[in-house]
Amino acid sequence: MSLPTTVAGQLDALAAGHCQAADLIQAAREQGCRHADLNAWISEVEPTAPAAAENAKLGGIPYAHKDLFCTAGVRTTCGSKMLADFVPPYSATVHERLDRAGAVLMGKANMDEFGMGSSNEHSHFGAVLNPWDRQRVAGGSSGGSAALVAARVVPFATATDTGGSIRQPAAFCGVSGIKPTYGRVSRWGMVAYASSLDQGGVIAQTAEDCALVLQQMAGFDERDSTSLQAPVDDYRQALQQPLRGLRIGVAKCFFGSGVSDPVAVAVNAALAQMEAQGAVLVDIDLSHAELAIAAYYLIAPAEASSNLSRYDGVRYGYRCEQPRDLDDLYRRTRSEGFGAEVRKRILLGTYALSAGYYDAYYLRAQKVRRLIAGDYSRAFEGVDLIAGPTAPTVAFKLGEKLADPLAMYASDVNTVGVNLAGLPAMSIPCGFDQGLPIGLQLIGPALSEARLLAAAHQYQLHTGWHQQRPGTSGVPS
């Protein structure tokens, strides 16, 4: 019997007695073996089927963690040589909650080192290949999570998003991903890259699955001082909310230079579909959006340079051999333990924070950040959601942008503004170009996850893009 591959489908099959958790675990393991060449796992674990538990909302569902969620007793590498042997003594709140919900951890997914990358080529453990075309990147930094879901190894994976790291790989791999409002999902035990931007979320095949999983992950956590003390909506119930009357803002800036024609055509077709389902399209202006990349690439590296100062070879993680003195210990540990992209961003952040440049770079970027957030606030006075392409192109070829950091960063052009403003956003599949998936981004005001998930679900009820899987032929209607 063929087992369902979605969270909802697997829960139904378990409830109906058509399969057992052990069958799902075995199927995930076998599918993982078939797709081992994707290099999507950093560590696999030997799972056991959970005993049936009351209120186990995800009981028996296999999943992957992006390898920056701490898992007690299971190594947590952040895709870095620095933490290649790090086994945390505690688990992230996200892990505890999923564990409580009965989900079954299959392993830790590959990622760009400490979340710094847009292609998953900056991992100490090697690049993740795109399941749709193994010559292309899976996107980043949550490339392993997206590839595992796209290849139907696991029905969902956790991921994090600092500047697009859930949405861009979800778009490149043809799956659905939600980056919640900043503070909606606890960051406790989630290794930090840029603390005012980082947010955990979910990658799954469908918006419905994202809703089911996010329901278990979201909520206040007293251990995270930035966790929001706001009630969590019933996401699954909200899925029934129709698109009729929903005002969707369309900003020209999201279709600017760099956005390929096929991507623009597919996204416009998706908008037309939503309009046909009753949504109202409204032109909006996000006048400072073009400054988002520059502001992001000052703020994120500045915060990273501070956060990553903890890796000094003293308390945990990699330590260089035979240091001459303390300064040599620090310098060689950090230079040998961090990869080139991380070293580069630490230096850029150090520059932005250093005396004489702080006002001109970091402080100015923070002021621009407020302008960008203000644009979104004004836009949401007139619309319920904003839509556009997630990424300007489909997945690019491995190595194509490695030598040009600015070209690589440009792939985040439509995603970083959301993080600067702390807003929730989703990417869902909406078409193909040359057999490669295209992502539609939906952005909402703070704490509008239910509205986002509902809009994505309603679109998916009328389209088949999210049901396409690598290796299948034919383009859905």
Next chain:
Amino acid sequence: MAINDDDLDKLCFLARLALNEGDRAPLKSDLQRMLGFVDSLRDADVGDCAPMAHPHDSDLRRRVDAVSSGDQCDQLTALAPAASAGMFLVPKVIE
């Protein structure tokens, strides 16, 4: 914005990083390009806009100043590359 060797040395000192000779030229070039790119912010009219450090834009919630996780000395020093008697070991800094 030009990055010269002195600038790079100063940054490496501040960030406690050491560079191989072969890494210097490409790194200088990349940093220079990145700084040139972010220089576009100089043209932005920020007026009297207040800097935004955080999406919540409010003070961080404070917790009660009380021990919550107990003594984890053994667990934590077990993670260290070098530890002894409940302390992290580093190269000698005082003669």
